Amino acid sequence: MSGGLRMIRKLDQPPKDFADLPLVLSISQVAQVLNLGRDTTYGLIRSGHIRSVRVGRQYRVPKTAVAEYLSA
Template sequence: MIKNFEQIPLVLTVPQVAQALNLGRDTTYNLVRAGIIHSVRVGHQYRVPKAALMEYLAA
């Protein structure tokens, strides 16, 4: 479990983002697919930069 900002990796998977936000996996995927949380697609997977997660939290 992520306890503080320094422990967050530079790039997160969607399940890691879901855990950090205390949201469900499907809800987090919907946020990513809708572009509400910015992400990068790598093959069939989404990766969320740490900066994008912080931007979402600040909004």
């Protein structure tokens, strides 16, 4: 890949096992895993229901935060 590291991509298909998810997910990946829309996913992050980290102008969601949301 040219232009630096770009390791976070849209998942080709949802992983069959939670352990197969990357450690940190983008908003689109979280939306895909949870079968939600992008706007709904952003809403859950802004409301604090899903923990996230802001990196510049982008949000990143730790895999553990998705697990916490699902177990709540």
